[in-house]
Amino acid sequence: MAVMGRSFDFIVVGAGIAGASAAFALSRHGRVALLEMESQPGFHSTSRSAAVLSCAYGPRSWQILSVASAIFYAEPREGFTDVVLARPLGALYLAASHEEQGLKAQAADLAVRGVACELVSAETARRMVPVVHMEKFTLGLHEPGCVDLDANALLHGYLRQARRNGAETLVNAEAAVITRSCGVWRVATRREALEAPILVNAAGAWADEITARAGLPRRGLRPLRRTAITFAPPAGHDVRKWPMTFDIGETWYFKPEGADIMVSPADLVPTEPCDAQPDAYDVAVAIDRIESVTSMKVDRPKSRWAGLRTFAPDHEAVIGPDPEEPSFIWYAGQGGNGVMASQAAGEVCAALAIGEDIPQTVARFGLTTDMISPCRLRPL
Ligand SMILES: Cc1cc2nc3c(=O)[nH]c(=O)nc-3n(C[C@H](O)[C@H](O)[C@H](O)COP(=O)(O)OP(=O)(O)OC[C@H]3O[C@@H](n4cnc5c(N)ncnc54)[C@H](O)[C@@H]3O)c2cc1C
Structure with a gap:
């Protein structure tokens, strides 16, 4: 008989800037487990970025998400960080x-x-x-208006706020085995098993690998x-x-x-x-x-x-429910925009995970679900 795992509302795989921003947004809607296979969050792409926000950089969907995020970095909410997140660069x-x-x-x-x-x-x-x-x-x-971002302060701001809302960040916790039955995702790490009805794939370079582990087709990232x-x-x-x-x-x-x-x-x-x-x-x-x-x-x-x-093959954002299993939520394919677009992208990921529309704060810049949905990507 399978051993019951600890129960959450959302499991987020990957604690780079994507997973952290998703955990921050999702923690307002339920209990989040954020899993990171390395010994610290942000170990891979997030800590190696130039950490610049230019609204003219990257493909259209990422540009829009960057424009929508810039407002937050200029004036983060109270208690998010005590350092300046964005410094003028041009x-x-x-x-x-x-x-x-x-x-x-x-x-x-x-x-x-x-x-x-x-x-x-x-x-x-x-x-x-x-x-x-x-x-x-x-x-x-x-x-x-191009700015230099403090990526480390941003990452830890998301993590801190998520923790205040009850989220747990688990390091040295690779999502090794991922299964789904009776409407629940079950993720086994080396130490324990976790369960949640919704799984978010924020695994950066490993995004397609996580999808395959979950028994779903890769999408060519x-x-x-x-x-x-x-x-x-x-x-x-x-x-x-x-x-x-x-x-x-x-x-x-x-x-x-x-x-x-x-x-x-x-x-x-x-x-x-x-x-x-x-x-x-x-x-x-x-x-x-x-x-x-x-x-x-x-x-x-x-x-x-x-x-x-x-x-992704078209370089645009991949955010939203998987076409074959809507409780598997993609947040991937950031290319060179992952840090700058993270605040708005995290909010969009959370909204789509709970079945809502793209928040008006982002939709007003012209982002639609079709532009970012994994449905547009051919299964491999
Ligand atoms: C040289 C360079 C310059 C850049 N400059 C900029 C810039 O100026 N502005 C900008 O916005 N972006 C820039 N980027 C891009 C930016 O760094 C990325 O888009 C962003 O960091 C991606 O974040 P992520 O969270 O998706 O990936 P990551 O930070 O790689 O996080 C993914 C995490 O998932 C974890 N993971 C994977 N598999 C598992 C598993 N099975 N279980 C648990 N955890 C798992 C990994 O360990 C990793 O920590 C640059 C990138 C580079 C390399």
């Missing part, structure tokens, strides 16, 4: 002449959503970031590795005033990181879910790229790391 997207149309279309789209931005000449862009070889670019898009390094900036520049700077085709970006510069070669290396490590080749590409598009030289990286960004 973003500058640069286009070559053949990319100008795309940049102009993006500016128009952002204006419709009420995001402050302006198209700037190459000369103005050069004044903002004097190290870029601007002869390669003809137009810039400046987004002054793929983890792609991305590398970053930091280095000392050239003497004589106050880099803290520079915006985060991207080429619009996203083959590189750099930003001030304290007194240093962080750069990524914007690599997209297909990888199995794992503890991602920086590859020497990608570090060399990062150095080569920053040295070819700017006048900066990298003597020696001060730090280097890699993390996984996980995408």
Whole structure:
């Protein structure tokens, strides 16, 4: 006879920023168990992010969720955190002449959503970031409202609030066996069994793996590795005033990181879910790229790391009930938007988990369930 597990209203698998934000939102509706296989929350992608919020970044659904979240980070609810969550940074997207149309279309789209931005000449862009070889670019898009987020404070704010509402975060607790019978999910970790009528899949790079463990078809989510390094900036520049700077085709970006510069070669290396490590080749590409598009030289990286960004085949958000089993709720496919979009995405996940519509605070920016539903993804 099966041993009864501890009983909850929701089990959330994965305590990265997605699982934590979902637990925060769900804990207002019932008892939550948040399971993390590592010894600490946020160990994988969440702690390796550039942690920037740019409303111009990423695919449409994630942009909308980021716009809707920005309001919360600027003024978090009382008791959420005692540090500043969002610090002004600014973003500058640069286009070559053949990319100008795309940049102009993006500016128009952002204006419709009420995001402050302006198209700037190459000369103005050069004044903002004097190290870029601007002869390669003809137009810039400046987004002054782009902010640097404190991802750790955000993660722990969600976890703390969830705990205050009675949620339990269990670490070293891999959801190893997942079964469902008589309308209840049963999850076995090494130590215990847990039960709940609703299961949330917030397992980041492991999202498809969790789905398979639950006996449901995978939906083709793929983890792609991305590398970053930091280095000392050239003497004589106050880099803290520079915006985060991207080429619009996203083959590189750099930003001030304290007194240093962080750069990524914007690599997209297909990888199995794992503890991602920086590859020497990608570090060399990062150095080569920053040295070819700017006048900066990298003597020696001060730090280097890699993390996984996980995408659905169309790169849009995957949030909502599984088409075959509506009590299995997806919250996955964040790509490069998972930190910035987490507050609104967590609220949307919770609303769909309890059978409600997308909250008006997010729907008013144009998000619909069809845009994010896993139903659009072919079962594998
Ligand atoms: C270099 C880099 C730069 C980035 N920059 C930005 C940025 O500027 N802004 C932004 O918004 N995003 C950025 N991102 C993306 C962002 O980091 C991710 O979108 C986000 O962290 C994904 O969060 P997550 O909770 O889904 O994944 P994770 O943080 O990976 O969390 C998933 C968790 O699930 C756990 N898990 C998996 N399987 C199980 C199981 N069976 N049982 C229990 N637990 C399990 C894992 O251990 C993991 O902790 C960047 C990413 C990288 C790599």
